[in-house]
Amino acid sequence: MSSDKIKRGGAAETARSTNPVIAGFFPDPSVCRVGDDYYLACSSFEYFPGVPIFHSRDLAHWRQIGNVLDRESQLVLPESTTSSGGIYAPTLRYRDGRFHLIVTNVSGGGNLLVTATDPAGAWSEPTMLPGVPGIDPDLAWDEEGTCWCTVAGIGQVRLDPESGKTEGEAQRIWSGTPGAKAPEAPHLYRIGDWWYLMIAEGGTERGHGVSIARGPAPDGPFEACPANPILSHRSTDHPVQNTGHADLVQGPDGSWWMVLLGARPGGGTPGWHGLGRETFLAPVSWVDGWPVVGELSTQLPDLPWPLHPFPAEPTRDDFDDLELHPRWVSLRRRPAELCTTAERAGWLTLRESGGSLDDLNVTFVGRRQQHFSCEARALIDPAEGRGGLAVRLDEQHHYEIEAGNGSVQVVARIGPLRTVVAQRAVPAGPVILGVQVHQTDAVRDSRTGPDTVSLGVVEPDGTLTVLAALDGKYLTTEVAGGFTGRVIGVYAATGTVRFDWFDYEPIGG
Incomplete structure (x- = not known):
């Protein structure tokens, strides 16, 4: 599958009159x-x-x-x-x-x-x-x-x-x-x-x-x-x-x-x-x-000075530069032998360290989730291993869709429980994986979670075939504890996997 099949990655709107002024997991300013x-x-x-x-x-x-x-x-x-x-x-x-x-x-x-x-x-x-x-x-x-x-x-x-x-x-x-x-x-x-x-x-x-x-x-x-x-x-x-x-x-x-x-x-x-x-x-x-x-609102008051919005940044990273954008973070370290854009031009190459996102030393590269409703997609070539696209809170709370050996599977880790939620065969070669997060529109009862995390495969026509839709409340600190927020990114579970591009966009503005 060619990476040109789906051209995504427009410019994110940066003009902002809303609070937070820096959205997502950016605490202790x-x-x-x-x-x-x-x-x-x-x-x-x-x-x-x-x-x-x-x-x-x-x-x-x-x-x-x-x-x-x-x-x-x-x-x-x-x-x-x-x-x-x-x-x-x-x-x-x-x-x-x-x-x-x-x-x-x-x-x-x-x-x-x-x-x-x-x-x-x-x-x-x-x-x-x-x-x-x-x-x-x-x-x-x-x-x-x-x-x-x-x-x-x-x-x-x-x-x-x-x-x-x-x-x-x-x-x-x-x-x-x-x-x-x-x-x-x-x-x-x-x-x-x-x-x-x-x-x-x-x-x-x-x-x-x-x-x-x-x-x-x-x-x-x-x-x-x-x-x-x-x-x-x-x-x-x-x-x-x-x-x-x-x-x-x-x-x-x-x-x-x-x-x-x-x-x-x-x-x-x-x-x-x-x-x-x-x-x-x-x-x-x-x-x-x-x-x-004064009032702390989700809408900023009119500021009594000129505004200086920055030019919009692309939502898509094609991994064409030797250095990753500063928004990308890894777990604990990022050695070049495990994470590099230099090995195959225009691709991010990840090599296995830990065997899964349950492990402390897994090879993972991600960016913070910054919108209540958003979508992330990545094109993965798993010819030499297994890896995928994940929504991570910590080692015991994460959802991912993983590709390799002619199949994809959705995995959910919630506390001590780890389960394969869904599986599907896919043609040999690169595949586009997708994650959508949708904010809850209405509270049905007291247990209604804040959002739904859907994981699946992107078809050649650009549509996402959802393999599993999971409750987002299990990827929050109210459930998991701790001080962090969600990070959406890519990882290697076994062998070597390569990613041609990664795209993150808000849904609904």
């Missing part, structure tokens, strides 16, 4: 402004390369320009790294002509710091920070140039960002709201006459919220805002839930804004979100020296 430009980094957990970084000119339109940790010397993720391990909660800051990013690798060495003059890279080799405890590290500099590192807990220590050495023991400076669990995600700012310490608390599930305190110095003492939490959607029916892990930034006109993570659950009870925690934008005003968060 940290933002900084440099002149007229904005840069934002997110957590990446078990995926390589790590810490996706985005650029914007208007806070509404964002384009991924790279990944901060894009070399194995920077990002050590042992094969034992399970899903939702790895890279947690970066803080991105700019000072004296240099970008600083501090982050935690919970699976390989703890806290680390990298720098760059160009946020698109290359970033430095990491400076390890053995004296910085815990997770969610933040960086802030006072007027004397002292660097303060604040961590989840909420502890704080003075840090020399050049050497990685700390001064003294970490001190507890604030514990958040009494009775609220998991004070984390601290960010420290000097605004006017005060130092403000903003945190997340309540856990990153439905009880998540943003609280803030202020004090006369970077190390306090801090008084809590009387209106804490300044943002939370707990115990509401708001379409955006799990709101927290926020960072403050000024807009082009000097107004204040907040980027934060949130989730958009769907279906029945308790509501399930498959896209993961996403990056949202909310307005902030100041009343009596305290920030007041």
Whole structure:
């Protein structure tokens, strides 16, 4: 079957007036402004390369320009790294002509710091920070140039960002709201006459919220805002839930804004979100020296400055370049001997490592699902092995359609259960595999899932013959646990498999 049979892959519309401003599994946003430009980094957990970084000119339109940790010397993720391990909660800051990013690798060495003059890279080799405890590290500099590192807990220590050495023991400076669990995600700012310490608390599930305190110095003492939490959607029916892990930034006109993570659950009870925690934008005003968060809506307000949408990017990747687009991620590492576009021109070649998506070391390359309803297709040549197209949440929760030996099969892994749901013979040679995700239109009962994941074979006329339609709620963190969202991609199960192209498009706009 020729790859020219079906020409897909138009340009995705990038003009955006909706929230989230970065859709899909892009949690824990940290933002900084440099002149007229904005840069934002997110957590990446078990995926390589790590810490996706985005650029914007208007806070509404964002384009991924790279990944901060894009070399194995920077990002050590042992094969034992399970899903939702790895890279947690970066803080991105700019000072004296240099970008600083501090982050935690919970699976390989703890806290680390990298720098760059160009946020698109290359970033430095990491400076390890053995004296910085815990997770969610933040960086802030006072007027004397002292660097303060604040961590989840909420502890704080003075840090020399050049050497990685700390001064003294970490001190507890604030514990958040009494009775609220998991004070984390601290960010420290000097605004006017005060130092403000903003945190997340309540856990990153439905009880998540943003609280803030202020004090006369970077190390306090801090008084809590009387209106804490300044943002939370707990115990509401708001379409955006799990709101927290926020960072403050000024807009082009000097107004204040907040980027934060949130989730958009769907279906029945308790509501399930498959896209993961996403990056949202909310307005902030100041009343009596305290920030007041305006409405967080799925529709952005009219911004009081010119919009700068980026040119639309193709939805199809033909694997013509030696380097994969930064949107592509793999599990834990991406050695060239297992994943390359250089071996057969215009094809992505994957070689077996683990035997299936159940394995920690499977060879997998994917991109985040960013739309409630979407379709992905890929042309696979399985002449030398077996492989396929998958929707993955973690090792124990994934659906895939796999080709090889003259047949295709749909596999579902849900917790401890793995089953072949459907099989079909196909002609020898390349075959186009397809996945469609359709958002649930109506809740029939409390158990109705958020969407349906359909997997099948694309016929020569371009239609998808569905072999299985599966409930999407089993590929959500409400079922599986953890901190990640869905990634749709291709993999090798046995031998060597090659992919001519991969196409991802939203359904219905």
